[in-house]
Amino acid sequence: MHLELPVPDASARKAIMAIHLGKKPVSSDFSTDRLVAETEGLVQTWNRSCRELPCEQSVNL
Secondary structure (H helix, E strand, O other): OOOOOOOOOHHHHHHHHHHHHOOOOOOOOOOHHHHHHHOOOOOOOOHHHHHHHHHHHHOOO
């Protein structure tokens, strides 16, 4: 069996990010829309950004 999955479009990426972000704190200047735009055409490699980048950005040392 061969299964092909399309590259997620902007609305799918935004929904996936919402699931991964959940209620995690993000910085006040974080923009989901910006991250969606910057991940166009990416599939798995943006997953780290979705899960970890907002948390890293929210830490102000």
